[in-house]
Amino acid sequence: MPRYRTRAMRRKEFALLLDALSQLGLHQLKQVTEQATRLAGYQEAQALIAQRIEHTAACPHCSGTSFCRWGFTHAKEQRYRCRDCGKSFTGLTGTALCHIHDKRQLLANAQCMKDRLSVRAAAKQLGVHRNTAFRWRHLLMPSLERHQPAALEGVAEADEAFFRRSFKGCKRGMPRPAYRRATRARQRGISAEQIPVLTALCRGSRHSFIAVLPPLPNTASVSTALGPLVKPDTVLCADSAGLYKSLGKKLGITVWQIPSGSHRQGANHIQNVNALHSRIRGWFHPFKGVATKYLGKYLAWFRFFDHSPHPAKASRFLLDAIGVPT
Numbered sequence: 594m595p596r597y598r599t600r601a602m603r604r605k606e607f608a609l610l611l612d613a614l615s616q617l618g619l620h621q622l623k624q625v626t627e628q629a630t631r632l633a634g635y636q637e638a639q640a641l642i643a644q645r646i647e648h649t650a651a652c653p654h655c656s657g658t659s660f661c662r663w664g665f666t667h668a669k670e671q672r673y674r675c676r677d678c679g680k681s682f683t684g685l686t687g688t689a690l691c692h693i694h695d696k697r698q699l700l701a702n703a704q705c706m707k708d709r710l711s712v713r714a715a716a717k718q719l720g721v722h723r724n725t726a727f728r729w730r731h732l733l734m735p736s737l738e739r740h741q742p743a744a745l746e747g748v749a750e751a752d753e754a755f756f757r758r759s760f761k762g763c764k765r766g767m768p769r770p771a772y773r774r775a776t777r778a779r780q781r782g783i784s785a786e787q788i789p790v791l792t793a794l795c796r797g798s799r800h801s802f803i804a805v806l807p808p809l810p811n812t813a814s815v816s817t818a819l820g821p822l823v824k825p826d827t828v829l830c831a832d833s834a835g836l837y838k839s840l841g842k843k844l845g846i847t848v849w850q851i852p853s854g855s856h857r858q859g860a861n862h863i864q865n866v867n868a869l870h871s872r873i874r875g876w877f878h879p880f881k882g883v884a885t886k887y888l889g890k891y892l893a894w895f896r897f898f899d900h901s902p903h904p905a906k907a908s909r910f911l912l913d914a915i916g917v918p919t
């Protein structure tokens with residue numbers, strides 16, 4: 594199995610290079626630091642990409658397992674050649690990231706996403722146009738949507754959070770006139786202006802189920818979302834909303850409803866899901882609003898880093914995006 598290798602400079606030449614640094618001015622030192630950081634990130638990203646080759650251990654074209662190193666691409670990526678079909682490939686072939694030209698920034702881009710930088714802030718940090726930063730972000734996000742829990746077992750909690758419908762970034766074809774920032778909703782309470790997001794999680798777990806529902810949630814939309822997840826012995830704790838009254842009968846499960854104005858009823862409560870909503874609100878804050886068409890992707894992005902009290906590293910995020918289980 595070919596492994597990723599880096600060539601290090603000889604010790605004598607490296608000592609000369611370090612010595613030469615003392616002759617540089619402040620501006621030149623900053624330039625060297627920036628370049629060194631970029632190259633270190635690139636080498637680290639290359640090592641991560643090589644893990645995908647080790648994981649798949651097969652040609653992405655024919656699934657043949659016999660391949661060898663075959664030089665480097667123009668972007669200095671390690672190229673491989675399949676001995677079965679004769680086609681060449683890299684560690685990113687077949688992933689959404691394979692068409693990114695500047696692969697030196699892959700890890701830095703993942704770090705910007707971990708730090709929840711806005712598109713403009715990420716563009717400034719990466720030294721690229723904001724449209725490029727936007728595109729790179731959206732190439733990474735679809736892979737995150739597959740991390741929904743497979744089932745809700747035991748005692749689970751469910752509730753909806755509401756996000757105001759947003760046409761952020763929409764230049765034409767809006768169904769209503771554009772609002773100025775921070776304009777209040779026209780209708781109070783739940784309306785078609787508010788997009789419901791159904792959240793659910795098992796007691797004692799942070800692996801949350803998050804789904805964007807059509808406006809004005811009802812028993813049908815919630816049962817469609819939760820139906821494939823619940824088991825006959827699932828006990829669902831929910832608030833006093835009317836839709837949960839018929840949900841238990843429709844799904845064949847026990848539903849405990851917390852009366853309005855109470856925090857808990859005996860051992861039943863929805864404090865974990867309320868805490869989840871609080872984390873979601875805090876997490877969305879730096880973005881100053883998210884377009885409704887991207888809401889599901891941003892929630893999947895939140896869920897990936899919220900899965901553990903210790904957020905995943907950028908390297909793990911990148912590995913996940915290229916399909917390496919972590």
Ligand SMILES: [Zn+2]
Nearest residue numbers: 652655675678
């Ligand atoms: Zn092949």
